[in-house]
Amino acid sequence: MRLPLTFLRLEKHHVKLANEGKGMAVKKRQKSLSQGRPPTSKPKERMTSQRSRTIIRTHHRLHKEYASAVRKGDTKLAASIAKAIEENGGLEVYQAASKQGQSKDRGGDSSKVLIDWLQGAHVLDRTKRTVIEDAAKSILRCLEVGALSTNNEISKYPKNIEMTRIDLNSQEMGIEKQDFMKRPLPASESDRFDIISLSLVLNYVPDPAQRGAMLKRVTQFLRHNDPSQKIDASVLPALFLVLPLPCVENSRYLNERVLLRIMTNLGFSLMNEKKTPKLCYYLFTLTGASNSTKIEKKKVRDGPAMNNFCVIVE
Ligand SMILES: C[S@@+](CC[C@H](N)C(=O)[O-])C[C@H]1O[C@@H](n2cnc3c(N)ncnc32)[C@H](O)[C@@H]1O
Numbered sequence: 001m002r003l004p005l006t007f008l009r010l011e012k013h014h015v016k017l018a019n020e021g022k023g024m025a026v027k028k029r030q031k032s033l034s035q036g037r038p039p040t041s042k043p044k045e046r047m048t049s050q051r052s053r054t055i056i057r058t059h060h061r062l063h064k065e066y067a068s069a070v071r072k073g074d075t076k077l078a079a080s081i082a083k084a085i086e087e088n089g090g091l092e093v094y095q096a097a098s099k100q101g102q103s104k105d106r107g108g109d110s111s112k113v114l115i116d117w118l119q120g121a122h123v124l125d126r127t128k129r130t131v132i133e134d135a136a137k138s139i140l141r142c143l144e145v146g147a148l149s150t151n152n153e154i155s156k157y158p159k160n161i162e163m164t165r166i167d168l169n170s171q172e173m174g175i176e177k178q179d180f181m182k183r184p185l186p187a188s189e190s191d192r193f194d195i196i197s198l199s200l201v202l203n204y205v206p207d208p209a210q211r212g213a214m215l216k217r218v219t220q221f222l223r224h225n226d227p228s229q230k231i232d233a234s235v236l237p238a239l240f241l242v243l244p245l246p247c248v249e250n251s252r253y254l255n256e257r258v259l260l261r262i263m264t265n266l267g268f269s270l271m272n273e274k275k276t277p278k279l280c281y282y283l284f285t286l287t288g289a290s291n292s293t294k295i296e297k298k299k300v301r302d303g304p305a306m307n308n309f310c311v312i313v314e
Helices: 005-021 049-072 075-087 090-101 111-120 133-137 208-221 245-249 256-265
Strands: 140-145 161-167 195-199 238-244 268-275 279-286
Touching: 049 075, 049 090, 111 195, 111 238, 111 268, 111 279, 195 208, 208 256, 238 245, 245 256, 245 279, 256 268
Parallel strands: 140 161, 140 195, 195 238
Antiparallel strands: 238 279, 268 279
16 A cells, blocks of 8 residues: 555654654664665766866877878878777767766757757647647658767657667667768668757868768768758758868868868758857758869868868768
8 A cells, every 4th residue: 555655754754753752763774775885877977067078188189190191001000099988988988078068057058959940940840849730650760970879859849850870989779889981871762861960070080081072971861952842941851060160260271162162063062050169060951962163172271260161071
């Protein structure tokens, strides 16, 4: 029989009073077995934001140096940098540090912005967490490249958005370990996606030409516009791109004008953008074909505290 909570509280209070009244020492309650068991895992420690920033920066720097050593064929240097990457915790610790950046108290996960834009474009219903109207049959397919979690905002619409999550290093079930650059090209339309998310992934790629290749490759994985789609899909098929703000605002080789030129050349139109003090978010719709224009490394501005982030399209 379940006793009401108030009754239990009162009874506890009375027993305590009775024991005190008798001047008796309150007998220590026997601990349950589970309390006596040694913990199976240590509670997860939270990194300070300073520490996670240092880990992320060091990983990016070493990763770039490693790619450069490999490009030059300097195997000895590459091996010593690989060792330094491991000493910094490797990809796993880097991912843990990045994941902390997704926690609610540090701004939350970036897919919140994507959901907001899909709702604004009437692709998703704002209140019911469904695809709008009778389009519920049209399940959207989303490829999240660089996925660290299966619980992000974008994953909260399982009836309407079918998620495919990949990462170079899978952290949990539901995320496939796969390099997007090696994912087999779609054999048919059913291997393509309505939405591809590259959130803080492009800046992870150490080589400027590989970044351009990644953006180009996205166009091959997005579905082609299908006029028979029932949903108001004016923003689809779409690329959700998130970059650290300094990549666009403080680089010698990339500014927003150059980024937009690259995307336009690849066949994208800008639908939404948002900037916060740390990040910039873009929603691009694939509206046309790539015009195969090359974009080279070219200085667009200079300054002592600027970075060299760059995207080359070959
Ligand atoms: C900073 S984390 C981004 C995590 C998350 N998307 C976010 O917005 O916080 C970058 C992730 O991208 C992954 N990544 C980079 N290049 C990739 C590729 N070619 N294919 C799959 N994952 C990749 C890395 O393994 C890493 O986990």
